[in-house]
Amino acid sequence: MSKGFFKIPTTKNEPVLNYLPGSPERAALKEQIAQYKSSEMDIPMFIGGEEVRSGNTVRIFPPHEIEHTLGHYHAGDETHVYRAIDAATNAKEGWEALNWEERAAIFLKAADLISGPYRQKLNASTMLGQSKNVYQAEIDAACEMADFLRFNVHYMTAIYNDQPASSPGIWNRMEYRPLEGFVFALTPFNFTSIAGNLPSAPAMMGNVVIWKPSKTAIYSAHILMELFREAGLPDGVINLIFAPGPVVARAVFDHPDFAGFHFTGSTGVFQDIWKTIGNNIHKYKSYPRIVGETGGKDFIIAHKSCDAQAVATALIRGAFEYQGQKCSAVSRAYLPSGRWDEILSYLQKDMKEIKMGSPEDFRNFMNAVIDEPSFDKLASEIDAAKNHPDTKIIFGGNYDKTHGYFIEPTIILTTNPSYKTMEEELFGPILTIYVYDDSKLDETLNVLDKTSMYALTGAVFAKDRAIIQKITKRLSNAAGNFYVNDKPTGAVVGQQPFGGARGSGTNDKAGSMLNMLRWVSPRTIKENFVPPVDFKYPFMMEE
Numbered sequence: 001m002s003k004g005f006f007k008i009p010t011t012k013n014e015p016v017l018n019y020l021p022g023s024p025e026r027a028a029l030k031e032q033i034a035q036y037k038s039s040e041m042d043i044p045m046f047i048g049g050e051e052v053r054s055g056n057t058v059r060i061f062p063p064h065e066i067e068h069t070l071g072h073y074h075a076g077d078e079t080h081v082y083r084a085i086d087a088a089t090n091a092k093e094g095w096e097a098l099n100w101e102e103r104a105a106i107f108l109k110a111a112d113l114i115s116g117p118y119r120q121k122l123n124a125s126t127m128l129g130q131s132k133n134v135y136q137a138e139i140d141a142a143c144e145m146a147d148f149l150r151f152n153v154h155y156m157t158a159i160y161n162d163q164p165a166s167s168p169g170i171w172n173r174m175e176y177r178p179l180e181g182f183v184f185a186l187t188p189f190n191f192t193s194i195a196g197n198l199p200s201a202p203a204m205m206g207n208v209v210i211w212k213p214s215k216t217a218i219y220s221a222h223i224l225m226e227l228f229r230e231a232g233l234p235d236g237v238i239n240l241i242f243a244p245g246p247v248v249a250r251a252v253f254d255h256p257d258f259a260g261f262h263f264t265g266s267t268g269v270f271q272d273i274w275k276t277i278g279n280n281i282h283k284y285k286s287y288p289r290i291v292g293e294t295g296g297k298d299f300i301i302a303h304k305s306c307d308a309q310a311v312a313t314a315l316i317r318g319a320f321e322y323q324g325q326k327c328s329a330v331s332r333a334y335l336p337s338g339r340w341d342e343i344l345s346y347l348q349k350d351m352k353e354i355k356m357g358s359p360e361d362f363r364n365f366m367n368a369v370i371d372e373p374s375f376d377k378l379a380s381e382i383d384a385a386k387n388h389p390d391t392k393i394i395f396g397g398n399y400d401k402t403h404g405y406f407i408e409p410t411i412i413l414t415t416n417p418s419y420k421t422m423e424e425e426l427f428g429p430i431l432t433i434y435v436y437d438d439s440k441l442d443e444t445l446n447v448l449d450k451t452s453m454y455a456l457t458g459a460v461f462a463k464d465r466a467i468i469q470k471i472t473k474r475l476s477n478a479a480g481n482f483y484v485n486d487k488p489t490g491a492v493v494g495q496q497p498f499g500g501a502r503g504s505g506t507n508d509k510a511g512s513m514l515n516m517l518r519w520v521s522p523r524t525i526k527e528n529f530v531p532p533v534d535f536k537y538p539f540m541m542e543e
């Protein structure tokens with residue numbers, strides 16, 4: 001029982017370190033990378049606090065250096081899913097009974113471990129396992145992960161503090177119970193922080209969790225699990241398993257105690273799972289909470305009043321950072337004909353200077369794409385654009401998978417605003433540009449709004465305030481995160497709550513109170529201090 005209304009420490013964003021030559025953080029990171037590269041890691045599942053080794057091992061290697069072995073993980077099967085569900089069920093009572101401040105302390109400690117001894121472990125494992133450069137790893141694995149943990153504690157207390165009014169003689173209370181059952185967290189490859197947030201956010205609210213990460217992000221997922229354990233997370237609260245997605249899904253979605261699904265990944269997978277949950281709805285104790293943040297076809301629209309250099313910079317950073325493998329990455333742009341030559345000349349200058357290679361060489365702006373299927377798909381889209389009458393490749397267009405999965409940053413110019421790469425998410429370093437007639441802004445906005453099924457991120461570049469207002473209003477349903485004169489990537493927890501609508505997800509805004517509310521099932525308690533003892537109401541009195 002808590003014996004005080006405790007206040008949490010002030011919530012602040014984790015500072016982004018610079019990694020300048022000669023800095024201590026750069027030296028520490030390089031040392032951690034060297035250490036990880038010099039020994040192979042043996043990675044078990046974690047079920048109920050036990051390290052589980054199936055003996056069925058799978059090799060892990062850097063996408064940019066495919067001959068090198070980072071380690072092996074132990075792949076699981078259906079039996080491990082059932083063991084994980086049992087472990088979660090056994091942990092539930094004890095975890096729910098723990099005071100909120102004890103739960104908060106575990107996750108605040110995890111955040112401080114990230115600021116300290118775990119920072120370079122998370123950064124190095126993300127750089128090597130997912131092929132991110134130092135800055136992309138730092139803003140994700142270190143800063144965003146620490147921010148999720150600290151801000152979610154803040155939102156948890158804000159939720160608990162939200163209490164109903166009480167009339168005289170009555171005390172109304174709202175109890176924010178965890179869900180009755182377990183939560184399933186299914187996580188993507190591209191953000192270590194998302195992989196960590198999806199299981200930890202429901203756990204913070206008192207839930208027990210089965211966590212299945214992407215097979216291409218198991219190296220950093222292992223470090224996250226070690227972090228949670230070192231921070232004091234009790235056994236069985238989060239259970240990490242490496243069975244194939246469909247195998248886990250079959251067992252989880254058939255279980256009567258399945259209570260919530262926390263997903264980030266592609267739209268097709270989410271929609272299939274939603275159907276499975278719908279078909280099984282009669283099997284569950286409660287209606288499950290379904291939270292899914294999915295794909296995007298994110299845009300920049302520039303107006304003739306824009307700053308051309310700022311547009312070019314936003315296109316390059318927005319489209320090519322982390323090889324375009326951000327759900328928020330710019331992959332289609334609508335640029336005004338009157339400013340196109342100027343924007344193009346800035347692009348020409350900058351594109352020449354982009355370096356691509358291993359993240360171990362800190363000069364590289366870009367690294368490899370995540371795996372061979374992704375590489376092959378991107379290469380085939382580039383080839384298709386090379387041969388299509390509506391398109392011309394104006395930058396890049398080459399690819400090579402001899403030693404790693406490298407795709408050149410590629411810009412396609414199209415005369416057809418409905419060309420495939422203007423509509424479909426490719427998830428790679430391919431940007432398609434459509435140059436519109438300056439006088440056809442309204443038509444272009446209509447096309448932009450209707451071209452794709454997604455509505456995740458988008459940006460307008462303009463100096464004219466009336467135009468900024470007009471476009472912001474006209475595109476109000478085209479993006480869940482909308483940016484004015486800024487690239488549409490790099491949302492910061494607590495500053496730009498993140499998520500999209502339409503085909504891009506349930507828009508529950510990761511790292512916000514809206515998301516945390518999905519992991520509780522409130523119970524209203526009314527207490528009457530002096531209950532009535534006569535059933536008759538005063539109006540019934542004799543005249």
Ligand SMILES: NC(=O)c1ccc[n+]([C@@H]2O[C@H](COP(=O)([O-])OP(=O)(O)OC[C@H]3O[C@@H](n4cnc5c(N)ncnc54)[C@H](O)[C@@H]3O)[C@@H](O)[C@H]2O)c1
Nearest residue numbers: 187188189213214245246249265266269293294295296327
């Ligand atoms: N909106 C957002 O906030 C956001 C953030 C990051 C990534 N994304 C999206 O995620 C996608 C990229 O990530 P990804 O390639 O890891 O996504 P993905 O959908 O391929 O995989 C996500 C997870 O689902 C599992 N999975 C895949 N197929 C499955 C199936 N049939 N049954 C059960 N599980 C299955 C994977 O193993 C992985 O753990 C992109 O579409 C991107 O836009 C969205």
Ligand SMILES: N[C@@H](CCC=O)C(=O)O
Nearest residue numbers: 326327328489490491498
């Ligand atoms: N929140 C991240 C994107 C996460 C998806 O991949 C951003 O804003 O760039």
